[in-house]
Amino acid sequence: MSGAPEVVIHANPDLLAATTAARLVTKLVDIQSTGRIPVVALTGGGVGISTLAHLNDSPARDAVDWSRVEILWGDERFVPSSDPERNAGQAMDALLSRVNVDPARVHVMAPADGEFGDDVDAAAAAYADIVDGLETIDLVMLGMGPEGHVASVFPESPAVYDTRSVVAVRNCPKPPPTRISLTLPTIRRATDVWIITAGTAKAAAVALALGGAGEVALPAAGATGRARTLYLLDRESASALPAGISRAPVS
Ligand SMILES: O=C1O[C@H](COP(=O)(O)O)[C@@H](O)[C@H](O)[C@H]1O
Numbered sequence: 088m089s090g091a092p093e094v095v096i097h098a099n100p101d102l103l104a105a106t107t108a109a110r111l112v113t114k115l116v117d118i119q120s121t122g123r124i125p126v127v128a129l130t131g132g133g134v135g136i137s138t139l140a141h142l143n144d145s146p147a148r149d150a151v152d153w154s155r156v157e158i159l160w161g162d163e164r165f166v167p168s169s170d171p172e173r174n175a176g177q178a179m180d181a182l183l184s185r186v187n188v189d190p191a192r193v194h195v196m197a198p199a200d201g202e203f204g205d206d207v208d209a210a211a212a213a214y215a216d217i218v219d220g221l222e223t224i225d226l227v228m229l230g231m232g233p234e235g236h237v238a239s240v241f242p243e244s245p246a247v248y249d250t251r252s253v254v255a256v257r258n259c260p261k262p263p264p265t266r267i268s269l270t271l272p273t274i275r276r277a278t279d280v281w282i283i284t285a286g287t288a289k290a291a292a293v294a295l296a297l298g299g300a301g302e303v304a305l306p307a308a309g310a311t312g313r314a315r316t317l318y319l320l321d322r323e324s325a326s327a328l329p330a331g332i333s334r335a336p337v338s
Pocket residue numbers: 130131132133134135161162163164174229230231232233237238239261284
């Protein structure tokens with residue numbers, strides 16, 4: 088059972104990304120040292136991709152056996168595969184094309200010019216088959232929008248009520264409008280959930296998520312891990328939190 092979310096605040100977005108990269112390496116190495124293959128869902132977004140770029144630049148990158156990591160995404164933009172908006176494409180550029188991943192373990196959500204054509208429901212259902220077949224999800228990494236969306240689960244949207252594991256998302260308030268997303272019940276299957284966010288625009292949503300908001304109005308509030316929920320913040324995104332909420336000094 089997950090305890091209360093923990094909060095770690097860093098002085099700026101760059102330090103936030105660098106320390107999150109270090110955390111991710113440690114998490115993957117720890118799981119691999121038990122003989123298991125870690126299963127991690129990556130996030131798009133500014134800090135999410137910056138984290139992967141920091142990891143690529145770190146000598147610790149090579150402590151991970153990347154051929155033995157099962158990689159998912161929390162959400163994806165349903166646009167053609169060459170579109171720079173694709174979360175997977177950004178992750179490939181930042182890290183995954185530079186390490187020895189096993190392509191069979193890299194589970195990209197289908198693009199709009201992929202095997203399902205423009206049928207986003209079929210693409211989401213195919214991804215649900217992959218997710219439903221996993222015994223364990225070790226870690227879901229999430230960015231958060233200023234209105235509290237996580238993955239592509241937006242406030243008051245149909246996805247926030249959906250109990251399937253993966254859904255097609257239409258009419259997103261943030262472009263592009265059509266997406267595929269893990270749902271909150273799938274995110275809550277994860278052992279650990281990290282919400283990683285930076286900037287003043289996120290401050291109110293961070294405070295509401297940690298202050299007891301409901302998940303329909305603020306989906307981030309429903310993104311919890313079975314063992315641990317970690318808010319990894321920069322100083323600006325933490326600026327609306329009550330004093331004393333961080334368990335670690337700002338560094
Ligand atoms: O659209 C998305 O936005 C969120 C947050 O992005 P950020 O740039 O504001 O940090 C991201 O987590 C999600 O994966 C992405 O598709």
